[in-house]
Amino acid sequence: MEFQDDAFVLGARSHGETGALVDLLTRDHGRILAYVAGGASRKMKPHLQPGSRVLADYRARTTEHLGSVRLEPVGEGASALFDDPLALQGLTAAAAVAQGALHEREPHPGAFLALEALAEALVHREVWPAVFVRYELGLLGALGFGLDLKVCAATGATTNLVWVSPRTGHAVCLEAGLPYADRLLALPAFLVSSRNPLEPGDIGKGFALTGFFLERHVFHPMDKPLPEARERLVEKLETAGLL
Template sequence: MEFSDDAFVLSARAFGESGAIVELLTREHGRYAAHVAGGASKRMRPYLQAGARGLVRYRARVSEQLGSATLEPQGEGPAALFDDPLALAGMAAAAAVAAGALPEREPHPGAFLAFEALSGAFLVPEIWPAVFIRFEAGLLQDLGFGLDLSKCAATGSLDDLIYVSPRTGRAVCRDAGEPYKDRLLALPAFLLSSQSGLGPGDIGAGFELTGHFLEQNIFGPLNRPLPPARVWLMERLREAGRL
């Protein structure tokens, strides 16, 4: 089995004396793990950081075994964010969420494109937390657990949607949700329309919303918590006054 594909590095760990097991998000083939010879060397290590991009050439004798890969770096990747520790934390968290949520060897081109868009957004400090939340909402959609924010689940109204049911992921309007607001999740307006600006508390509400459904529908059934890198990102954003 052989293929070449565009890929992002999700994680890498040393293997043997000089190799590394690298987890990749590829454009056409989904999430793949591969052995990269020399991946633990000083020369290769910068190109195997979470979020690094490259052209991967993958080869395995049979499809079931762990194959080997070479990676041709493309672009600056995480190096472009070295002066922004918060954005670097965001990149690591996005890679950890993708690695934990996406099934192995199953094509998810939409997830690749969403990760690509988020990678570019990290260069714009004012917007990337909102793009991160949209990325997570897109992952949920791609995996069959998309939020239904089109109308109120209780009344069918298209207006004044400010809550989400934590059980069904469906939007709820202000009037219908008022008696139950303590049990509902807040719906930030920017998830309804890209034209909506960010209001106070919107980023925190967005992370709580996507985090709830990632935990409920994806990580919980696998008996795993949300990735520690995502928890760390939330702490950093809170310390920075961004939530």
């Protein structure tokens, strides 16, 4: 089994004296775990940080064996964000969510594209937290748990969509949901339409929404909590006044 593919590093750990095991999200082949010869070297370590973009040249004897991979760095990767700790935490959290949510060797091109869009947005402090929420929505969709945020599940209305049903993941309009407001999840307007401006509190509502469904549909069935890196990101965003 051999292929070459674009990839993001999701994580890495030492293996032996000089090598490393790297967890990659590839564009066309999904998430793969592979051995990197020389991965423990000072030269290679910066390119194995979570969120680093690489070109992966992968080889394995069979699909059941641990393969080996040669990595060619693409762009600056995580090092471009060293002067922005909050954005760096965003990239780390995004990698951790993908690593925990995606199963190995299952192609998810939508998940790759969502992470790619987020990585490109991280240089824009005023917008990337909203893109992170959309990234998590993209992951849910790639895993078959997409939310329907365009039409009210109760009335068919396409306006005044302010809540999401925690049971169905469908939007609920103001009129239909008002009697049940304490049981519904808040739906920030920027997730209904990209034309809607961000309002104070919208990012926090977005993180609560995607976190609820990620926990229910993805992490809880695997008996895992949401990644600590994501929790730290939410705390740092709150401290920065961006929730």
